[in-house]
Amino acid sequence: MSGNDGRPRIGRPSYxxxxxxxxxxxxxxxxxxxxxxxxxxxxxxxxxxxxxxxxVGTLQHYFASRHELIESAFAVHARRVVDGIEAAIxxxxxxxxxxxxxxxxxxxxxxxxxxxxxxxxxxxxxARNAHLRKLMGDTYAEWRAILSGAVINGSRSGAFVFDITAxxxxxxxxxxxxxxxxxxxxxxxxESDGRSDVVLLNLIARILGYSGAE
Numbered sequence: 190m191s192g193n194d195g196r197p198r199i200g201r202p203s204y205x206x207x208x209x210x211x212x213x214x215x216x217x218x219x220x221x222x223x224x225x226x227x228x229x230x231x232x233x234x235x236x237x238x239x240x241x242x243x244x245v246g247t248l249q250h251y252f253a254s255r256h257e258l259i260e261s262a263f264a265v266h267a268r269r270v271v272d273g274i275e276a277a278i279x280x281x282x283x284x285x286x287x288x289x290x291x292x293x294x295x296x297x298x299x300x301x302x303x304x305x306x307x308x309x310x311x312x313x314x315x316a317r318n319a320h321l322r323k324l325m326g327d328t329y330a331e332w333r334a335i336l337s338g339a340v341i342n343g344s345r346s347g348a349f350v351f352d353i354t355a356x357x358x359x360x361x362x363x364x365x366x367x368x369x370x371x372x373x374x375x376x377x378x379x380e381s382d383g384r385s386d387v388v389l390l391n392l393i394a395r396i397l398g399y400s401g402a403e
Contacts, residue, residue, distance in 0.1 A: 209251075212241075212243060212247070212251070213251050214265075215241040215242065215243070216237060216238075216241045216243065216248055216251060216252070216258070217258075217261055217262045217265050218241070218265075219237045219238075219240035219241035220232070220237050220258055220259065220261075220262035221262050221265065221266050221307065222240060223236055223237055223240055224259070224262065224307055224310045224311070225303045225304075225306035225307040225310055225374075226303075228310060229259060229310040229311065229313060229314040230313075230314065234248055234249070234255060234258070237258070256318060256320075256321075259311075259314060259318070259321065260318070260320055260321050260324060263311045263321060263324055263325070264324060266307065266311075267324065267325075267328040270328070270332065271328065271331050271332050271335075273294050274291055274294050274295075274332055274335055275335065277290040277291060277293065277294040278290045278291060278335065278339070282342075283348075284339045284340070284342045284343030284346065284348050284349065285343060285348055285349075285399055285401060287339040288336070288339050288340075288343075288390070288393060288397075289386075289390060291335065291336060291339070292386050292389050292390055292393070293386055295366065295386075295389075296369075296386045296389060301373050302373050302374065302376060304373075305369075305370040305371070305372075305373035305374040306373075306374040308370055308374070309370060309371060309374040311325060312325065333359060333363060336359055336362060336363070337355065337356075337359045340355050340358050340359050340362075340397065341355050343397065343399070348399060348401075349397040349398055349399050350397075350398035350399075351396065351397055351398040352398075358396055358397055361396045362393055362396055362397075365389065365392055365393065365396075366389070369389065
């Protein structure tokens, strides 16, 4: 390519939309990998660039600031979480099976501790970043609404019999899951039978007054 003076223009090579999307995704995946390892406040742009296999200049070409990169990484991670939960429950209308699918999706990942540490790190960062705090709040509300739908349907059908409101039951389950995340993030979770989903489901069944749990 030549400039207006006819001489070759030296600069960043052009990429098509697919290549740009792939490079940005590599950068975001690198951030998602490194945040739980190094901490959201400690991870450096050069760390993320090295993990993604790009230069710091390339990273800064796509993300104007560290805050923008962290926010974008959280948005990608959060979308994956919510989409995964929705996909897990879409094959059944049974409220308890929906709860089971949600918890299975929540706990059955390759590295629960890393995933939990990632969420905790994003939460810590959101205390200093109002935009990230809103993103986290919106995500929390989205997956809470999925859980709330299952709880309300179970109460209406008689599958769940609790002497508190549905909202309070959902609050209790969310508090349990939040505590589970923190315990996993710092490595102190103790499973009584070696399976976190069984432990969680037994506790949730008690909150919901569900008698059919194994």
